[in-house]
Amino acid sequence: MSDLLELARSLDARDPLARHLDAFVDAPGVSAYLDGNSLGRPLRSLPDRLASFVREDWGTRLIRSWDEQWMDLPIELGDRIAALCLGAAPGQTVVADSTTVLLYKLMRAAVAARPDRSEIVIEEGNFPTDRFVAEGIAAERGLTLRWISGDPTAGVEASDMAGIVSDQTALVVLSHVDYRSGALADMAAITDAVHESGALMMWDLCHSVGVIPIELDACGVDLAVGCTYKYLNGGPGSPAFAYVNARHHGALAQPIQGWMGAGDVFAMGSAYAPANGIRQFISGTPPVLGMLAMQGMLDLIEDATIAAVREKSMTLTDLVVRAFDEELTASGVRLLSPRDAERRGGHVTIGHPDFAEVTKTLWADGVIPDFRFPDGIRLGLSPLSTSYAEAVAGVLAVRDALRG
């Protein structure tokens, strides 16, 4: 056994979160799943939860469940994510729609709230859907997009705002963790820098929620959006969440005026009057079935604590960086993530011209990282479902595949 694998096994042996590894569905034929940052694994308890939901809540209580539990679920679940993962007081977070649709609704609300400002600032390397939504809104509202460019491996810094964010900036949209490199932005410092110009700050939390403690309220963040199918294990296409700081609830209006965001849902009134509070950011009927899987994962996070999840996450990514140093540098692989664990999220990205082919080999062999164009492999490490041995096995499999 290599020293690395031995180290990994000793880390597993004293991992206080190792007890949760068995909570996830077995994947026969998969020796290392390293893409929990794209799609978290389902919990073993989920089929029973779904069956009970189908037979009882839906099948027996039937339409009565809307009154009894579903109508409030988007906000109750939002509050739970807020308490466990976001550092946000209740009443500011709602589960709804997709990340893309929520980005649209909140960006539209933000630029309408700053009518005297003509620019949206966004990073060149932000996740495509963030950029595409911003591009569409800028075009339809006659606004200018201003781009922050930078080294993705280093990530965006507060000093990057200088000369870009100004009294013309309505809104700045950044990712908390860069989807390419895993670089972690300094939310507090950047939010402060943006607020100095009077602009609103929106964070995309897709790659940080559930793996890093977030402090939205303490940082004074205005708006945030995140997804629930990565580190919250909500399942493919599970609904997203939106955070709107309570100080904005009276002033921001979102554009997709639907019956479920109206003040009195069943009044069937003649004109739209939005609900008070965070409910006004709901549009259509909440996707109840899609809100079930993440509840089991939130139970695990509550039991583990997000601080312990972060601690294991840093040790996991440190181990992967060490394995990279020892096993991959000789093959010309580049490290595309920050070296300092404090500056990283939950995944480590490495690059090599052969990685498109390597990924095919790995997938066929049951080692499953994520390939990103043009030549990156992301090694996603979801602390509650990924063992240290699995992480090292993934790096060794990359080494072996490169050797052919």
Place this chain on the structure above:
Amino acid sequence: MSDLLELARSLDARDPLARHLDAFVDAPGVSAYLDGNSLGRPLRSLPDRLASFVREDWGTRLIRSWDEQWMDLPIELGDRIAALCLGAAPGQTVVADSTTVLLYKLMRAAVAARPDRSEIVIEEGNFPTDRFVAEGIAAERGLTLRWISGDPTAGVEASDMAGIVSDQTALVVLSHVDYRSGALADMAAITDAVHESGALMMWDLCHSVGVIPIELDACGVDLAVGCTYKYLNGGPGSPAFAYVNARHHGALAQPIQGWMGAGDVFAMGSAYAPANGIRQFISGTPPVLGMLAMQGMLDLIEDATIAAVREKSMTLTDLVVRAFDEELTASGVRLLSPRDAERRGGHVTIGHPDFAEVTKTLWADGVIPDFRFPDGIRLGLSPLSTSYAEAVAGVLAVRDALRG
């Protein structure tokens, strides 16, 4: 046994679709479920389908399932709904988002395609979310909303377009089946009348899809949106579908530009370029879990045929109208639905000042219709899950509750 119950039982005995009644989850304590027009019942086979999905497609194939099956699911499922229920050729229907969000996307696309026209026409009594979305779009685009008013029991007619729809009309939005009365609009005649003015026609199919054969292509409809949790039994908040006639695919652009509607999803390119065809109407990551339940119901509809479903639906609503005549008129209950089955969808609405209280009594007793403000009870009859005896039992329970 009353004559009505005897008649109902004889209809059940020779009902060719009766074999499907057992396909749905038992609801202990529920003697008559008459709200399938709000929330269809789950299939008995669903827990196994979900468990297999969790353990295999999601839990074992993991991220590989996006390549293997999920990426194309929104269009494959759309095509299946189109073929079985919509009278639409493949490549024009997609499952995504909520009804509200799809209404927004398609209405926005439609008014942008008629930039020289200043009005959206919508019915005063259309479902609130349709009106709220239209109201929001009219306000943001500087358009005028023009209202069609009419007797909800009679429903909208082609002649109602005269004097309202003009060369200033960009778009007309109507419901195929009125959510209040169940009145069925003449899709062909109204679409023709709207097209004479050069406007686009959008139909809301929420209350007709799965219970009435629809002929979108033959009627030359431009746009349609519908939900899947009523007669398609997709579960609470299951995603909606959008139909965009292929002749518009090059000319219409929707406003929520997301990565899953881009031409090359994983290029992560710098500017948004929409996909060809119906895929461009997708925004965010498809809600896969929410697309599973409806598949079992589509299997049943395929087996039964939508024509047979419609035939039973008409017989069911005729029976309820007859029961109303015999058992409810003496208590002062009004019929709020058309008397002619050809002019009705799948539900029958009755009115009485005491119905708010009556509904509470019925729900507590396991008879579950739907109350609608101010004094309506909707008796929803989902042909594959509702027996004739159940329908009559519902009417008799209303009679008994009124007698107190």
